[in-house]
Amino acid sequence: MKVDRDQFMDQGYLVLRDVIPPDKLEAMRASCETILERQKVVWARERKPGDPAGGMYETHRQPRVFIQQPGLIDDETANVIEDFWVADETLDTASRLLANPEPNVTQMMMMCNPVRDYPGGTGWHRDVHPVDMAPMDALAADFMENGPRYTQWNVPMYDDSVLWVVPGSHRRRNTEQENAELINDRKASVTGGISVELNAGDGVIYSNFLIHTGSNYTTKVRRTLHGGHAIF
Numbered sequence: 001m002k003v004d005r006d007q008f009m010d011q012g013y014l015v016l017r018d019v020i021p022p023d024k025l026e027a028m029r030a031s032c033e034t035i036l037e038r039q040k041v042v043w044a045r046e047r048k049p050g051d052p053a054g055g056m057y058e059t060h061r062q063p064r065v066f067i068q069q070p071g072l073i074d075d076e077t078a079n080v081i082e083d084f085w086v087a088d089e090t091l092d093t094a095s096r097l098l099a100n101p102e103p104n105v106t107q108m109m110m111m112c113n114p115v116r117d118y119p120g121g122t123g124w125h126r127d128v129h130p131v132d133m134a135p136m137d138a139l140a141a142d143f144m145e146n147g148p149r150y151t152q153w154n155v156p157m158y159d160d161s162v163l164w165v166v167p168g169s170h171r172r173r174n175t176e177q178e179n180a181e182l183i184n185d186r187k188a189s190v191t192g193g194i195s196v197e198l199n200a201g202d203g204v205i206y207s208n209f210l211i212h213t214g215s216n217y218t219t220k221v222r223r224t225l226h227g228g229h230a231i232f
Contacts, residue, residue, distance in 0.1 A: 001089055003096050009147070012170035013196070013206035016093065019155050020201035024083050029157045031077040032110060032223040038072050039065045054115075061118040061217045064226075067108040081108065084155060084225055093205065094229035099147050103229040106150070111214075113222035120187030121162065121214035126169075127152070128209050139209055140171050148207060150230040154196075155203040157223040162214050163196040163204060169211035178211070187213075 001016050008014045020028055040057050047055030057063050067073065073081060084090055085105050094103040128136065142149075154163055166178070169192075174182070181190050190211070196204050206212070208228070 001093055003093050005097055008097055008205070009144070010171075011167040012210040013165055013167070013204055014097075015196060015198065016203045016205065017199070018201050019090070019203035020084060020157070022201060024079070025157065025201050027079055028083060029223065031080045032157055032225075034077050035065060035067060035072050035080065035110065036112060036223070039069075042069075042071075057112075058115050061114050061121070062214060063112040063114060065110040065112065067110060080110075080225070085227070091229070094151050097148060097151050097205065098229065098231050100231045103151075104232050105227075106230050107227045109226045111154075111222060111224045111226050113219055114217050115219065117219060118217040121216050123186035124166075124182055124190050124193070124211055124213045125186075126209045126211055136173050136209065140173075143207065143209075144171060150208055150228055151205050152208045152228040153203055153205050153226065154198070155225040156198050156200060157225075158200050158221050160198045160200075160222060160224055161195050162216065162222070162224075163198075164193050164213050164215045165196055165206065166190060166192045166211040167194065170207040170209050174211070 001019065003016070004014060040054060043055035043057045043063075044053060045055075047053070052058040065072070067080060085108055091103060095101055126136070128139065134142070154160070169178075177191055181188065193211075193213075195215070198204060
């Protein structure tokens with residue numbers, strides 16, 4: 001895969017084509033379905049009083065499977081890890097962006113479609129956690145001086161345009177205009193926001209503190225691998 005680190009540093013994300021090659025896509029889809037079916041059993045068992053029979057699968061706007069949970073990966077589904085998370089090209093891409101020869105795999109997840117539509121999705125946000133991360137100024141300064149410490153992936157098994165981003169926003173605080181727009185309606189359009197259009201098997205790798213949103217969650221089939229690689 002061609003990896004333009006300068007573009008990543010400037011824009012905060014890169015779209016990479018055929019992260020999952022066409023000849024492996026059907027097998028990956030099959031494994032994703034098997035993993036989801038296994039997780040559905042868990043969600044049904046763990047449902048709360050008053051929840052529908054499917055538990056979280058039927059109540060969440062973006063059902064999210066944590067792939068590393070016990071019972072989901074075996075010989076039948078191991079290709080999800082082998083052909084993406086620890087594949088040579090995946091690790092090489094993360095290594096070049098992180099400028100580190102041995103990137104570590106962090107959480108491995110799969111984002112799925114809900115059983116009903118949720119217009120507006122998550123709303124615009126940054127994945128910044130005040131309890132364990134620095135203020136935005138420090139994050140941006142460290143990113144520009146030392147490069148990323150974490151890279152986040154979305155790799156869909158089916159065409160996916162759910163993710164929207166504000167290019168370059170990882171390098172700065174919110175502008176006054178952005179703050180005004182977010183205060184007015186966090187799920188409405190934001191100046192400079194663009195859709196990340198991914199074909200099945202493509203991937204986007206991005207900074208977790210880029211301003212972004214899951215724009216709309218619909219019943220269209222969605223099986224998108226999500227997670228990242230980091231320097232520990």
